[in-house]
Amino acid sequence: MAMNLRxxxxxxxxxxxxxxxxxxxxxxxxxxxxxxxxxxxxxxLLHAIHRVRTEDAELLERLSK
Structure with a gap:
């Protein structure tokens, strides 16, 4: 497939x-x-999800309630 990239x-x-x-x-x-x-x-993507889960665990816990 041909494509132009600007x-x-x-x-x-x-x-x-x-x-x-x-x-x-x-x-x-x-x-x-x-x-x-x-x-x-x-x-x-998996690394980013893991980082958010780890670094924001407390916030995620509070938001889940």
């Missing part, structure tokens, strides 16, 4: 610099970043 000038420059640094295309760097984000999202 980046700000600073985002585009950062992507260009990263691609040049790694000797890869901007498309390859962007696709790798997207794949990494998508595959790690469930783990980040």
């Amino acid at each position: 980046l700000t000038d600073s985002e585009s420059e950062a992507l260009r610099a990263k691609a040049e640094q790694e000797g890869r295309s901007m498309q390859e760097v962007a696709r790798t970043a997207i794949a990494q984000y998508v595959s790690e999202r469930p783990q980040r």
Whole structure:
């Protein structure tokens, strides 16, 4: 599937610099970043839920009553 991605000038420059640094295309760097984000999202979500449960346990307990 083809897709257009609109980046700000600073985002585009950062992507260009990263691609040049790694000797890869901007498309390859962007696709790798997207794949990494998508595959790690469930783990980040579980970590965030655990953190809220731990840090806000007292508040959550009071709200449940």
